[in-house]
Amino acid sequence: MNNWEYAESIESEKIVKIEKKYGHFINGEFVSPNSKKYLDTISPSSEEVLSSISIGNEKDVDFAVNAAKEGLKQWSKTSPSERSKYLFKLARLIQERSREFAVLESLDGGKPIKESRDFDLPQVAQNFFYYAGWADKIDLAWGSEISKPYGVVGQIIPWNFPLLMLSWKVAPALATGNTVVLKPAETTPLTALLFAELCDEVGLPKGVFNLITGDGTTGSELVNHKDIKKIAFTGSTSVGKYIQKSLAGRDVGLTLELGGKAANIVYNDAALDEAVEGVVNGIFFNQGHVCCAGSRLLVQEDIHDIFISKLEKRMQTLRVGNPLDKNTDIGAINSKDQLDKITNLVNEGVSDGGELFQIECELPKNGFWFKPSLFTGVQANYKIATEEIFGPVLTTLTFRTPDEAVEIANNTEYGLSAGIWTEKGSKILWTADRLDAGVIWANTFNKFDPASPFGGYKESGFGREGGRHGLLSYIKASS
Amino acid sequence: MTEVKKTYKHYVDGKFVRSESGKVYAIDLKNEKYEIPLTSKKDLRDAVTSSKAGFTKWNSLTMYNKSQILYRLSEMIEGNKESYIILLQDHGLRKNEAKNDIENSINTIIWYAGLVDKWEQLTGNLNPVAGEYFNISHQEPIGVTFTLNSNSISLDDLVKSFLPALTVGCSVINFSEKNAVIALKLSEDINNSDFPAGSLNIIAGKFENIVEDVGGHVEIKHAAIYDDISKESKTIIGEKGSESVKRISFQPPTSGLSSILPFIETKTVWHPKGK
Known part of the structure; x- marks a missing residue:
C-alpha cells in the first residue's frame, strides 16, 4: 500500500483547568449569581458538559452596571498612559497563556485548534497591543473635538470567535476610557471567564471590566439597563434590530456588527x-x-x-x-x-x-x-x-x-x-x-488585522471595529 | 388683517411644487404672512424618489465640481444678502443680528465648499496591517439623507443642517417647520446654483405628520434630526428605523470634521502584495 496511514496529532487538553461552576466577574471578583440559576456549557465536538455558568438576571446586571459606574470614577482618574500600560500587560499575558486559551476555545466552541492557535489567539493579543498604544493618543486620532468616552458600555458578543470578539470590544473601549460590562455568548463563555482572571492578575482597577454570563434574557437586561451609555453588539441582524428598537428614544450610543451574505x-x-x-x-x-x-x-x-x-x-x-x-x-x-x-x-x-x-x-x-x-x-x-x-x-x-x-x-x-x-x-x-x-x-479573503477597520453597510450594521476608525465606536464629539 | 404675501412652494427635483394634498399652513411674521405647502406622506415619498436619483447624480460629480456648486450657492446668497436680512428682520431679528447671521451662513457654506475635495484625506487612511497587504480605508456617502433642521430663525443654522451630508456626497431632503419661509426662500438660490435635480430637496410642514414615515421609509438611509424633538418622536423614528437598521442621528455636530462623520461609511479594501 502506497498511501500513508493517517496519523492524528491531538493537542492535549491537560493544559486547561476548567472549574465545575462559574460565577459572574463583577467589581474585580467572581460572585455567585443572584438568580441562583446556571446553565451547562458543552463541548460541541463531544457533547460532554464542560462546566456550568451563571445566568445573569436583572439584579445581576444591575450589580455589574453599578460596579462599572464605580469603576469609571477610578478609570477616568487613571492617566491615559497608565490605561495604555494595563492593556499592554493584558496583551503580554494573553501571549504567555495563548496555548491554554486556544485549547479552551476549541473545546468550548468546536473550532479547529490550528485556527484558534494560529489565528484567534495571535489576533487577540495583537488587538490589545494595538489599542494599548492608542490610549494616550486619542486626541491625535480624530482631533480633540472627538475624544470623550461614553462611560459605562454594555457589550454583547457572539459564539463564533469568542475571545477575538471580546478583544475587539474590550480593548478599544478601555483604551478610550470607558468601563465595560461584557456578556459572552451562552455556548462559549469559558475563554471570557479565563480572561477575567487575567484582568485580576494585571491589577486592573475594580469595576473597569465586568463579565456577566447568561443567555438572551441576560443580554436583554443589559440593553435595557438605565445607566448604560452605549451598547456594542455583534451577532445576528434580527437581534441587532431588536436591540436598536429597544434603545429607541433613549440617549444610548449603539454600534452593530450583524450578519452577511457576502x-x-x-x-x-x-x-x-x-x-x-x-x-x-x-x-x-x-x-x-x-x-x-x-x-x-x-x-x-x-x-x-x-x-x-x-x-x-x-x-x-x-x-x-x-x-x-x-x-x-x-x-x-x-x-x-x-x-x-x-x-x-x-x-x-x-x-x-x-x-x-x-x-x-x-x-x-x-x-x-x-x-x-x-x-x-x-x-x-x-x-x-x-x-x-x-x-x-x-x-x-x-x-x-x-x-x-x-x-x-x-x-x-x-x-x-x-x-x-x-x-x-x-x-x-x-x-x-x-x-x-x-x-x-x-485576490484574498477573510484577512483581518487590528489595524484594519471592520464593519458593514446596510443591514449588516453600523460602526467599525479595528483601526483608527474603531475608536469612533467608543468616543463621541465633545460639546 | 394682513394679506398673504406669497405662497411659497416646495423645492423638489429641481422644480417648485405644491403639496399633492393642496394643503397649506400659515406662517405669520411681523409684517408679512405666508402660506406654506404642508408636506403629506405622499409628498415625502416623492421627495425620496427624487433624492434617490439625485444621490446618483450628485455623488457621480467630481469633488471639484461639487465644491464649485456649493461655492456658487454662497455667491448667490451674497448677491441677495439684503433681501435675506429683511426677511430675518421680519422674523424678529435686529438688523445687525440678521446681517451677522447671513454673513455667518456665507462663511459656513464657503468652509464646506472648501472641504468637499479634502475631507476624505482626513477620514481615510492606509492601515498598517501585519502582513504583505495593501490595505486602505476610504469613505463613501451613506446615501439619501433626511434632515430636520433646527427650526431656528437663522440661515446659518439652516445651511449647517444640510451641508455636512451634501459635502460627503449624500443627497438631502431638508425639512422645515417654523422657519420654512427662510428655507423656501433659500431654495430659489439653490435652484440657481447648478445642483443636479434631487440632490437637495427643500420641503416643509408639520414634522409630526411624517415622523413615522421618516423612520419607516427604507430608501431614507439616514435621518439626521438637528431640532430638539420630543422623546415620543425619537422613539417612533428609532423603532421604525430599526426595521431596516437605519442610521439615525439626534442633534449631530454642526461644525468641524465631526459634523460629516455621521454621513459616511468606511470601506476597507485589501490586496496582497507580491512579485
Missing part, C-alpha cells in the same frame, strides 16, 4: 487555483460560522464548469473532525440549534431545486457536524442564495458581465464584505467602488 466574485481572468483557495477559505474558515464569510460564489459563466470541478476537488481534501487534532480543517458546528438551522436551510435548497455536492468523509459519532457543501444550479431567489446560513455551505450563482456581477452582489439587505478575483487591477478598483460592503478582499 459575494465572492470570480472573474474569468482570475488566477483560478488561487481563487479556489480563496473561495475555500472564504466559506469553510471556522466552519462557515463567520459573519463576513464568502457564502455566495459569483462565478463568471464561461469558467463555471472548470471552476466548480477544481473547487470540488479541493473541497474533498478538507479534513473534518476533532477540533483538537492539529490536522483538522473543519471542526464541530457550534451547537445543536445551529446544526438544525444549517440542515434545514440545506434541505430547503435541495427541495427548491439546487444541486448539492458534499464531500465524502466520515463524521464523528458524537457532537455536531456538517459536511462541507456546495450548491450549484441555484436561482437567485432560493433561500440558500439570500439567507445567512452561518455554516460550511457555499451557494453558486453565475454572471456574464462585471455590471451584472455588481448588481447580483449588491442585491441583498446585507453589506458586510465581498471578494473580487481578477488579475486586472483596474477591474478590481472599478468593482470595489461599486460594491456596497464595508470590507472588500481583492
Whole structure:
C-alpha cells in the first residue's frame, strides 16, 4: 500500500483547568449569581458538559452596571498612559497563556485548534497591543473635538470567535476610557471567564471590566439597563434590530456588527487555483460560522464548469473532525440549534431545486457536524442564495458581465464584505467602488488585522471595529 | 388683517411644487404672512424618489465640481444678502443680528465648499496591517439623507443642517417647520446654483405628520434630526428605523470634521502584495 496511514496529532487538553461552576466577574471578583440559576456549557465536538455558568438576571446586571459606574470614577482618574500600560500587560499575558486559551476555545466552541492557535489567539493579543498604544493618543486620532468616552458600555458578543470578539470590544473601549460590562455568548463563555482572571492578575482597577454570563434574557437586561451609555453588539441582524428598537428614544450610543451574505466574485481572468483557495477559505474558515464569510460564489459563466470541478476537488481534501487534532480543517458546528438551522436551510435548497455536492468523509459519532457543501444550479431567489446560513455551505450563482456581477452582489439587505478575483487591477478598483460592503478582499479573503477597520453597510450594521476608525465606536464629539 | 404675501412652494427635483394634498399652513411674521405647502406622506415619498436619483447624480460629480456648486450657492446668497436680512428682520431679528447671521451662513457654506475635495484625506487612511497587504480605508456617502433642521430663525443654522451630508456626497431632503419661509426662500438660490435635480430637496410642514414615515421609509438611509424633538418622536423614528437598521442621528455636530462623520461609511479594501 502506497498511501500513508493517517496519523492524528491531538493537542492535549491537560493544559486547561476548567472549574465545575462559574460565577459572574463583577467589581474585580467572581460572585455567585443572584438568580441562583446556571446553565451547562458543552463541548460541541463531544457533547460532554464542560462546566456550568451563571445566568445573569436583572439584579445581576444591575450589580455589574453599578460596579462599572464605580469603576469609571477610578478609570477616568487613571492617566491615559497608565490605561495604555494595563492593556499592554493584558496583551503580554494573553501571549504567555495563548496555548491554554486556544485549547479552551476549541473545546468550548468546536473550532479547529490550528485556527484558534494560529489565528484567534495571535489576533487577540495583537488587538490589545494595538489599542494599548492608542490610549494616550486619542486626541491625535480624530482631533480633540472627538475624544470623550461614553462611560459605562454594555457589550454583547457572539459564539463564533469568542475571545477575538471580546478583544475587539474590550480593548478599544478601555483604551478610550470607558468601563465595560461584557456578556459572552451562552455556548462559549469559558475563554471570557479565563480572561477575567487575567484582568485580576494585571491589577486592573475594580469595576473597569465586568463579565456577566447568561443567555438572551441576560443580554436583554443589559440593553435595557438605565445607566448604560452605549451598547456594542455583534451577532445576528434580527437581534441587532431588536436591540436598536429597544434603545429607541433613549440617549444610548449603539454600534452593530450583524450578519452577511457576502459575494465572492470570480472573474474569468482570475488566477483560478488561487481563487479556489480563496473561495475555500472564504466559506469553510471556522466552519462557515463567520459573519463576513464568502457564502455566495459569483462565478463568471464561461469558467463555471472548470471552476466548480477544481473547487470540488479541493473541497474533498478538507479534513473534518476533532477540533483538537492539529490536522483538522473543519471542526464541530457550534451547537445543536445551529446544526438544525444549517440542515434545514440545506434541505430547503435541495427541495427548491439546487444541486448539492458534499464531500465524502466520515463524521464523528458524537457532537455536531456538517459536511462541507456546495450548491450549484441555484436561482437567485432560493433561500440558500439570500439567507445567512452561518455554516460550511457555499451557494453558486453565475454572471456574464462585471455590471451584472455588481448588481447580483449588491442585491441583498446585507453589506458586510465581498471578494473580487481578477488579475486586472483596474477591474478590481472599478468593482470595489461599486460594491456596497464595508470590507472588500481583492485576490484574498477573510484577512483581518487590528489595524484594519471592520464593519458593514446596510443591514449588516453600523460602526467599525479595528483601526483608527474603531475608536469612533467608543468616543463621541465633545460639546 | 394682513394679506398673504406669497405662497411659497416646495423645492423638489429641481422644480417648485405644491403639496399633492393642496394643503397649506400659515406662517405669520411681523409684517408679512405666508402660506406654506404642508408636506403629506405622499409628498415625502416623492421627495425620496427624487433624492434617490439625485444621490446618483450628485455623488457621480467630481469633488471639484461639487465644491464649485456649493461655492456658487454662497455667491448667490451674497448677491441677495439684503433681501435675506429683511426677511430675518421680519422674523424678529435686529438688523445687525440678521446681517451677522447671513454673513455667518456665507462663511459656513464657503468652509464646506472648501472641504468637499479634502475631507476624505482626513477620514481615510492606509492601515498598517501585519502582513504583505495593501490595505486602505476610504469613505463613501451613506446615501439619501433626511434632515430636520433646527427650526431656528437663522440661515446659518439652516445651511449647517444640510451641508455636512451634501459635502460627503449624500443627497438631502431638508425639512422645515417654523422657519420654512427662510428655507423656501433659500431654495430659489439653490435652484440657481447648478445642483443636479434631487440632490437637495427643500420641503416643509408639520414634522409630526411624517415622523413615522421618516423612520419607516427604507430608501431614507439616514435621518439626521438637528431640532430638539420630543422623546415620543425619537422613539417612533428609532423603532421604525430599526426595521431596516437605519442610521439615525439626534442633534449631530454642526461644525468641524465631526459634523460629516455621521454621513459616511468606511470601506476597507485589501490586496496582497507580491512579485
